[in-house]
Amino acid sequence: MGRTGRARTAAGPTLAVVAREAGVSVPTASKVVNGREDVAPETRRRVTEALDRLGYVRRHRFDGAGATPLVDLVVNTLDDSASGAVLHGAETAAHDAGLEVVVCAARTRTGSERPGRAWLERLVLRGSAGVLFHLAEPSPAQCVRLEQHRVPFALIDPACEPPSGAVSVGGANWQGGVTATEHLLALGHERVAVLAGPPGRTLSGRARLAGYRSALASAGVRHRPEYVRHADGTDDAAAGHVMRELLGLPEPPTAVFLCSDRMAPGVYGALAERGLRVPEDMSVVGFDDLPEARWLFPPLTTVRQPLAEMAATALHLLLRMREGHRPESTRTELSTRLVERASTAPPPAPPLGRPAAVLLGGAAPWREVSGPRPR
Secondary structure, three states, X not given: OOHHHHHOOOOOOOHHHHHHHHOOOHHHHHHHHOOOOOOOHHHHHHHHHHHXXXXXXXXXXXOOOOOOOEEEEEEOOOOOHHHHHXXXXXXXXXXXXXXXXXXXXXXXXXXXXXXXXXXXXXXXXXXXXXXXXXXXXXXXXXHHHHHHOOOOEEEEXXXXXXXXXXXXXXXXXXHHHHHHXXXXXXXXXXXXXXXXXXXXXXXHHHHHHHHHHHHHHHHOOOOOHHHEEEOOXXXXXXXXXXXXXXXXXXXXXXXXXXXXXXXXXXXXXXXXXXXXXXOOOOEEEEEEOOHHHHHOOXXXXXXXXXXXXXXXXXXXXXXXXXXXXXXXXXXEEEOOEEEOOOOOOOOOOOOOOOOOXXXXXXXXOEEEOOOOXXX
């Protein structure tokens, strides 16, 4: 039997066995286990590989100690209001369950969308009751480590396809896209554009765009490829640039569906540059119902995504998993709904005597494109 085989015991390997396996001292192995930073990267790699290989499992510090159990929330960044809504929902549900929340902002600490290994070691050491991930999906190796230590985790509004068997909670993004587009169609708009995020980047973005297309098809409205545009959903300047491109089309839209509220300031700004008004000249619908939607002028009609409720639902599922109960479905979807404000209205009427005119938004706001001149 090899060295690894001898290292395993009924109670699991000791730290001394892990240190011997990695070729380091016990204090050095202890530093890695405790998440200390004063360890060389190559040494940390050898120790963590030995921990994984031997199946080393640490005891939760709060077991029997009477300390308040903790739950970890990993968000991509704390610099936006979406993370604030998720934190509010998770903290409220955790408080009701007698838990406290530890927050990790992945992007601001590591520059990536995944928390580092030191974070995972600290999490296991302090005995987390579970982990919630919002737009910061764990790597396959981290999923394995969490499962080894019997730490349940759930994903809130995952950007990518969740790992096999992972529990996730999201909003009804496809239905939300349908609802936003149907609202504009019901007002009489037929030239409806959409500003989506980068092509294929997120599950939610793809679903919202599919909902837009489905609503057009159901209404018998012609799909215009030139009306489908993409921009970084977190960069309102990029959205403004795309809006200017739409205004420059021979037949520009009279309404636009934004797959993220964050695009709205850039779109409003691009319209204002052309002397165009919302909603008199262009109707705008967003998605998410972030606080920014209410601060705009006019306030933005948008599809509300229940971020706080999604976080609370994910925490309740987490606690059920900790008790040994797996949900019947790995995907839980909460409904979205339209919040009507002041940014949508029927399409502008053509100028008197020009029934086929369309809005351009340039120096001359209207242009005749077809139809006979009145006699």
